[in-house]
Amino acid sequence: MKNKKRLLIFHPYLATYRIDVYNRLAKDYEVKVILTGHPNEISGLGFNLEKINEQAQFDYHYYNKGRYIGRHLLSTIYFKAIKEFKPDVVLAHEYGLNTLAAICSRYFYKFRLFITCDDSLQMAESYSENRKRLRNFVVKQVDGFLVVSTKTKIYLENLYPKARCKFIYFPIIQDDILLAKKINANRKKAESYSNEYSIGNKKILLYVGRFVSVKNLPLLLKAYAEVKKDDNLLVLVGDGEMKSIVDKMIHELGLEDNILQTGSLYGDDLYAWYYLADFFVLASYQEAFGAVVNEALVGGCFTLVSDHAGAHTLISDGINGYVFKSDDEKDLKKKMILTFDRAKKGGHCSLMPKSFEEFYQDIINGFESK
Numbered sequence: 496m497k498n499k500k501r502l503l504i505f506h507p508y509l510a511t512y513r514i515d516v517y518n519r520l521a522k523d524y525e526v527k528v529i530l531t532g533h534p535n536e537i538s539g540l541g542f543n544l545e546k547i548n549e550q551a552q553f554d555y556h557y558y559n560k561g562r563y564i565g566r567h568l569l570s571t572i573y574f575k576a577i578k579e580f581k582p583d584v585v586l587a588h589e590y591g592l593n594t595l596a597a598i599c600s601r602y603f604y605k606f607r608l609f610i611t612c613d614d615s616l617q618m619a620e621s622y623s624e625n626r627k628r629l630r631n632f633v634v635k636q637v638d639g640f641l642v643v644s645t646k647t648k649i650y651l652e653n654l655y656p657k658a659r660c661k662f663i664y665f666p667i668i669q670d671d672i673l674l675a676k677k678i679n680a681n682r683k684k685a686e687s688y689s690n691e692y693s694i695g696n697k698k699i700l701l702y703v704g705r706f707v708s709v710k711n712l713p714l715l716l717k718a719y720a721e722v723k724k725d726d727n728l729l730v731l732v733g734d735g736e737m738k739s740i741v742d743k744m745i746h747e748l749g750l751e752d753n754i755l756q757t758g759s760l761y762g763d764d765l766y767a768w769y770y771l772a773d774f775f776v777l778a779s780y781q782e783a784f785g786a787v788v789n790e791a792l793v794g795g796c797f798t799l800v801s802d803h804a805g806a807h808t809l810i811s812d813g814i815n816g817y818v819f820k821s822d823d824e825k826d827l828k829k830k831m832i833l834t835f836d837r838a839k840k841g842g843h844c845s846l847m848p849k850s851f852e853e854f855y856q857d858i859i860n861g862f863e864s865k
Contacts, residue, residue, distance in 0.1 A: 499525045502862075503582035505573065505593035506611075507532030507566070509547050509555065512786040515670040518552045519855050524584070526553035529576050531568040531593065534559055543761055567591045574600055582606050584862055586641070589613065590629045598636045607862065609639040613667070613783040615805035616646040634658050639861050641665045643784045644805040663861040666809060667784040670851045674793045677766050679843055684767035692755055694771070698727045698839055700831070701772035701796065703765065703787045704779075706735030711778040711801065711821060713744060718827040720748040727753070727835055732768055734759045769794030773840040776831075779804045780821040792816075795843040799830050815846035 502524035504517065509530060520526050528551075548555075561570030573596035577585065584607045587594040594610050601608060610633065612619075622630065634640075634651075639661040642648045648662045688694070700719070704710050719729050731741070731754060745754050760768070775791035776799040788806035791798050798816035800807040810816040817830040 499523065500583040501525045501527070501580060502584045502586065503576060503580050503606075504528040504586045505576075505597070506530055506588045507536065508557075509544065509551065511547060512667045512669055512789070514547055514550050515668075515673060515851065516665075516855065516858075518550070519670065519851075520858075521553040523859065527576070527580050527582075528553060528555040529572060529593075530555060530557045531559065531570070531572065532557075533563050533566055533568075536566060546762070564592070567593075573597060577604055577606070584609065586611065590626070590633055594633060594637075598633070601636075608637045609641060609663075609862065610637055611641045612647070612651075613643050613805075614647055615644055615781070615783055615803060616650055617781060617803050618783060619647050619650055634660055639663055641858065641861075643667050645808040647805065661861050661864075663857055665854055665858050666789065666806065667786045668789040668847070668851055668854060669786075669793070671793050671845050671847055672851070674790065675843070675845060677763075678769045678790075678794045681763050681767040681770050684763060685771040688767055688771055694728060696726070696839070698774065698835055699772040700727065700729045700774045700776055700834070701732065701768055701791065702730065702776050702778075703732040703760075703768070703790070704777070705733055706731075706737040706741055708737065709779055709781045710737075711780045712737060712741055714780075714821075714824055714827060715776060715778040716741070716744045716748060716750065716754075718824050718831055719753075720750055721828045722831045722835060723750065723753040724835070728755060729753060730755045730757065730768060730772065732757045732760050732765065766794075769796065770843065772796050774799065774834050774837075775816075777801060777804050777806065778819075778821065778827065782806070789847065792846040795840050795846060797834060797837060797840075797846065799827070799834060809848055811848065815848070 558572050561568050573593050577600045585597050587597045587610045597608050634655050637660050641663050643666050645664050648664045651662045769790055775796040777785050777788055778801050780803050782804035785804040785806035788798055788800055800810050800818055801821040802818050803821040807818045810818050819826045819830045
């Protein structure tokens with residue numbers, strides 16, 4: 496049997512939206528993952544890291560010995576891992592110290608170097624001068640970027656028309672087959688939710704996320720107040736620093752009978768809502784991607800996404816959702832009316848534009864083609 500090529504990955508932490516692609520890569524490569532996120536950052540993620548770690552089908556190590564400069568670990572671990580593992584391919588993360596260390600290591604070791612870039616178009620266009628200079632340098636040194644938005648991909652290709660590196664579109668997604676099984680396995684829990692909250696035949700619009708400023712919840716609530724009816728319900732799954740503001744707005748807008756708040760939910764408790772919901776909304780005015788959009792689409796939810804969330808590039812208007820302007824309440828209201836005019840979800844077929852495997856093959860083609 497031919498030996499697998501070796502792939503070394505640098506990333507801050509394992510996450511629900513990374514584990515599937517790492518596991519898939521482990522079928523084609525011998526994978527080693529070095530995780531260097533600051534302990535405080537990792538503890539505040541809200542993930543069940545123990546469960547995520549149990550899913551890993553590859554060699555991984557958390558490492559935090561050294562000095563942190565902001566989120567970035569200053570350490571020799573990057574050089575040491577490259578020297579000892581002898582990778583054929585390195586996948587580093589953005590423009591941090593791990594990427595710079597990998598670039599320096601190419602003077603001593605031969606490997607292909609790619610980086611993940613989790614910028615939405617809005618974020619890519621609004622770099623500080625220092626970050627622009629850093630990006631200009633990195634583009635000249637690496638073989639490719641994995642970007643989460645088609646618009647970011649086009650922007651970078653136009654910005655660097657002579658770059659030898661490839662810009663590969665790979666959104667932040669989970670394996671749709673595995674995710675669909677998790678969602679569909681929670682039919683009974685979804686039915687219990689429906690009975691507990693007396694939902695009946697109401698059309699459900701679902702939001703999943705933190706209650707923080709960038710999520711643009713005031714815009715969402717004000718738009719929904721204009722379209723609420725007895726036959727629809729907005730379900731807010733989440734919590735956070737804006738909880739008191741959200742509660743106050745719900746009262747002032749007279750939405751108490753049309754909004755259900757569940758608090759933060761994870762795992763099966765969350766999957767049941769994807770099963771039950773008909774529609775989904777993400778109103779963020781700044782969002783690198785928005786992994787919840789992938790989850791909602793796999794759950795068969797017709798999805799409304801802000802144009803400032805990277806995940807809006809998964810949406811084809813009128814086919815699997817609508818894209819609306821993040822600063823335009825009237826636009827969101829219009830798209831909500833069109834959405835609520837649709838029938839309730841008739842099944843649970845994925846509304847993703849491509850399968851996980853199709854997206855994955857784009858990565859492999861990028862890694863292997865010269």
